[in-house]
Amino acid sequence: MTTNTPSLSRPVALGAPSPRPALLLRFLFALLRWQDQARQRQHLAALDPRMLRDMGMTPDEVSRQLGKVYWRH
Incomplete structure (x- = not known):
């Protein structure tokens, strides 16, 4: 007579799945x-202002960039 016992070499899925790695990576x-x-x-x-002019940025543009929170582009 054979018994149907689960193999110990494979984990058995219990409950909810673990968080997706893709979400954690994102x-x-x-x-x-x-x-x-x-x-x-x-x-x-x-x-300095000379470098900003070389980049083509105005002081107003720099102020807007510096006023943004870190998560805004």
Whole structure:
């Protein structure tokens, strides 16, 4: 007589599935992007007016960029 016992080498699915890795990766990449945007705005704030003119930016444009929160483009 054979018994149908579950194999111990394979996990048995119980309850809800674990969070999808893709969702966690998207969240991680969003955090990294926000950190990069904040860093770029810090560098922009440190530029002198001559450098800003060379880049084609006006002081009003720089003020708008510096006033944005880190998650805004």
